[in-house]
Amino acid sequence: MFKIQIKNTTQDASFEHSEGKLFGGRAPSGEGNALIIKDPSVSRTHFCIEAGQGINFLLSNISSGNTILFEDGKSLAPGSTAEFATPNHFVIGGTSIFIQSGNQGNPSDFFSREKKTSTVFYSPNKPEIQKSPPIPEINFEFPSNSRFLDNQSNAINLENQSAPAVIGKILKALENINKLQAELSVGEPYNNQIAKQLVEMADLDIGMVLLLTNDKWVISGCYTANENVSVRYSTTLVKNVVEQKKTFFQDLSNLEEKGQSLVNLEAAVISPILDVHDNIIGALYGARSKNIIAKGGITSLEAQLVQMLASTVGAGIVRERATKSKAQFEQFFSSELAQELDRNPNLLAGREQEITAMFSDLRGFTALSNILKPAEICMLLQDIMEHLSEQIQIEGGVIVDYAGDGILAMWNAPVEQPDHVERACKAALAMHHGFPDVCKRWSHLLGDFPIGLGIGINTGIALVGNTGSKRKFKYGPMGLTVNLASRLEASTKLLGLPLVISAASKAKLPANFPTRRLGQAMFPGVSLPVEIFECKDSSATSEWQENKILYETALQHFEAKSFGHAIKTLTPLIEKHGQGKLMDNPSLKLIRKALEGLESTSGEFSSILWSMTK
Template sequence: MTGSWRVEVFKNNKPLHACEAPAEPLELGRQQKDAGEEGPPAQYVQAGLRRLIVAPWEEQEVSRRHAEIRPMGDGRVKITNVSQVRPIHLSNQRKLDPGASCETAMPVILSLGKVGGTTVRLQELQVVEEDEPLCSLREAAAPPGAPIHARPELTTLASEVPPVQMDNLLRWLRSAMDVLQSAAGAEDFFAKAARAVVEMVGLDSAQVLLIQNGEWKKVASWTAPSAAGAPTSEASRHILERVAREKRTFWQRPAGASPSQSLMQVQAVVAAPILNRHGAVLGVLYGDRVWGGATAPLTQLEAVLVELLAGGTAAGLARSEQEQAAASLRVQFEQYFAPDLARQLMGRPDLLTGRIAEVSVLFCDIRNYSGISRRLSPEQNVAWVSDALGAASECVLAEGGVLVDYVGDALMAMWGAPQPQPDHAARAARAALAVLAGIPDVNTRWQQILGEPMRMTVGVNSGDALVGNTGTRHKFKYGALGHEVNLASRVQGATKYFKTDLLITEA
């Protein structure tokens, strides 16, 4: 059964790169840089047609849209010249002018533009798993955080590895851990993992590919200096899909290939899965080695080492994600709580669960905000309110309070939760006095702009309330609900009737 095509690209009869593509309608053409396309051998799918970039944008002999190839069954394809000005030359001396098409059996070799220029060889790949020289480790890879258990391969190999090689193995493991510990983030992990595979296992090149929107995308790669300038080869789609499906490490030990079978050098490859903490495949760590000469084939030990490095990369990514999530949560907490309390809550998230607590609630807002705001521009309004409420917020945090919410020109704060504070009423009262005491400083910055001195009114009430995360899954909001909270709001509103800036109920 035909599953995919092997596409090899040559320039002046020298191999440039190779890749695999599904056996479906395929367009060959030059990079469209203005459309944001990457250089060869990038692939794109548009309106059901897969597009393969076979030449960079500066290669003017190749049209942006040059050839369209469609499978016809029984190993035959239909080739159409979709270029408006340039021909296609086939290996059987046939020439396809713009707009012309023909059917032919695979494999096919076609030159785009002039003969001997950019040449593409297309070969059908038969997927016959039981006959191909593909080996795998017996067990699926373990996700980050899974219980550690002895791998059968390691137990066997440990007894067979000579002492000299065992020293190399231990040195490799130490180096791998150093690499992963020095990585700063996801992209850094990928780049260092690819380089480590090349340098420590002795491969010619390595890459990290991630599954994005159902497609394999290369996010990092490394090539050994000894292999610099060698033709590039895309990862085997078939091997990638097997790794993703079975979550096991595979390596290929081809029996060899003659020049009639392929114009490219035969390669041995190894591919190990990179899993997330839930065991899903995020991507693959993929390496290859040119087969031939004095180069040794890939071994089971090397496959195990590549899997260990892929597992270390996965663990490092999981740790990085946890650290980022913790940092994000800490920032979120510090928007509501004083830094010391935020750090305590990181270790005791149970304190955020809903419960009844004795609290003191403070409301404050800007007196005559509507009248003053009409004289200001939108930019001045935002800056003024932010400055005023920011100064009030500092007073709340200085007394260990929780910044519950901002609504327009008003602020709500609370004491007594999430951690009990026996002196919550006194803290709230001191914060209220500090808010009013700080108004002159705000007026020194804004009175000339406002045209009058700013005033703030504050109301405080104490009593039992339901406290907890009163927000939703979309937005965190730690606060209080109940009659005593509503009463605190009404107390603040009553300040204008009593012609005072501060009202505090009896605790």
């Protein structure tokens, strides 16, 4: 029979173990009795005790990396088993254990301490049975050789440091931290630099940058003082640092004061990495083991320096995430709008909003795709889309989506723009203006193959918000306003015009913005006729202005069923057509419809000029 005494900050008790194996640790498992030790620096199953020869005992170190230390300076490495004489005293983590045979007196005689209430857990054959009366589940407490810094903003005070060597160490560490702050990067190479700085400034054997990714801890940077140091960390210590949100360190001073050997002990320092909302996003983890005899445990000063380094890592991650978020925004929004959204993300919430929607589509590009090589098509399309997208963003538009060789863009959401229609029309006209230059750059591929650009613009109420998913962001509009913009873009092919807008958009343009009323049109999915307009830029020629007046006057006659007057008004255009100046599609269409009206005898002739149902 053995009498065993155990002591740490939360446990102080003695008990007897009569036969079989005794497994000890935080949550021991094995065929035998269980001794549960409330010490985070102890492994789940750390050791096994069983009877040896005579009054000796066999001790097995079952832990993967924690050495068991004895009072006489001996040690038992992980994975080893040895026989020891009683009475004896060994240390695991922050817990002292005294063991003696049944006839050697009381183990408590070997401890200089005040008597405390027993809270040790011990069970023959059944784990988790308490020898003492049942007590409530207690919150985790670190052993007495462990401390937390009071807060996350402790200042380094040089006035309190008297030794020049200490002051020099602080200044060098601060200088290196400043250099890392100047770089303020992310990624494994940078985090390896952080880990190296952690080791060098605190005289550690290992330093790690741990990042919390999808609720799992990942080693994102690591540095060891030499190749013999194993890369490992205590998940229990990290977990409890996360709960406290404070820098943790083990100074081991209480062990040194009691004359206990520090051979093969390990002292850890862990500082949480926080984001701007004080959420844990990672931790700096360092440990001293090989150096521990000469250096002792982690000092408060060293812990403060580690805390400053953790703040540097946090700042880099926060800036990188903000930059990535801004870059993602700027794929769809102008840089000014991206900055506004970064300040106020609530602007992206779903709501009804008046918008101006634009659809653009390339003419002849599908046929061209059957001629060119896939790589050539991709390069050509990328260059065209780059030009079109740039003009949209110059005018503060939001690029909602790319679909094949088409683009959907909008204005007046998520941020309101009083001149949203004018912006959309200016962007469309600029897209057309630069389009020939882009095609010229690719003349070696295009040759004489004709490609064109059609754009439709409509203004109205739409539901705007994230129409994508959690996996893929897609901010855009939905509703009839968007559908009609698409129909207007499709109509440009029949009309033979580059840009067509609705009456709703025309109504919000400045009075001096050049437009031509084209007449009423019926569209699929739209029950009522829609007034449509051609849109030109301020450089519209005097000839275009003259033809606009002739066309709109003829259109008024046509809608009044004065078909003869309509044809007569367009006579100058007919004469020019005969002289080689071809009439545009709307003028030709209007003359044909007027002739149909003259020939009609039913009296039910419709004044709707355009039918886009096919």
